[in-house]
Amino acid sequence: MxxxxxxxxxxxxxxxxxxxxxxxxxxxxxEVNFYNGSLKEAVIKAKKEKKMIFLDIYATWCGPCKLLKKTTFKDPELSDYLNKKFISLEINGEEGEGKEIVQKYQLKGYPSLLFIDTNGNIVNKTLGYYDGKQLLEIVKEIK
Known part of the structure; x- marks a missing residue:
């Protein structure tokens, strides 16, 4: 015994x-797996994988941007969904390619969250902070 x-x-x-x-x-x-490359490279990858692009345009000084990284992008449900359905990319809107993207898409503030198709067209965009649940609701509406 x-x-x-x-x-x-x-x-x-x-x-x-x-x-x-x-x-x-x-x-x-x-957490969200962000692709390490340019938007152009992400578009090529998205076409190949038949996914859309989730683009986070941020600024280093932006409080809501930091909060997104610290909390929202670590939400398990949101990250699982984004990682399966999107090529996610984060770009500083005040440097290099980011400045061009801000101008091209006429972005008005940070964080700007863009949903882009494989032709580089914006399907949806939103501005500001969202928690994981709120952003997941927005993401699931993207077709």
Whole structure:
């Protein structure tokens, strides 16, 4: 009987440690995977993968932009949906390519969140901070 209890105890400890490790790893990995490239490269990738583009135009000094990165883009449901359905890209609107994008799409502030088709056309855009649930509702309406 003692042997069975010992085996059962060891098994329960193993399951608990494994479950904690798996939950912890899922939390670490549950964030939006942003593509590291230009908008032009993202459009090519989006065409190849038959996805749309989610583009976050931010500024380094922007409080709501920082909050999006810290909270919203780490929301598990939102990140899972974006990672499956979109090529996500984040670009500083005050540097390099970002300045051109701000001008081209006549953006008025930060953060500007754009949904772009594979031809580079805006399907939808919004301005400002959203929590994960709010942004997921917007994202799911994009066709």
């Amino acid at each position: 003692k042997k069975i209890l010992l085996i059962l105890s060891v098994f329960l400890v193993f399951v608990s440690v494994y479950s904690f490790k798996t939950i912890h790893e899922n939390k670490i990995n549950s």
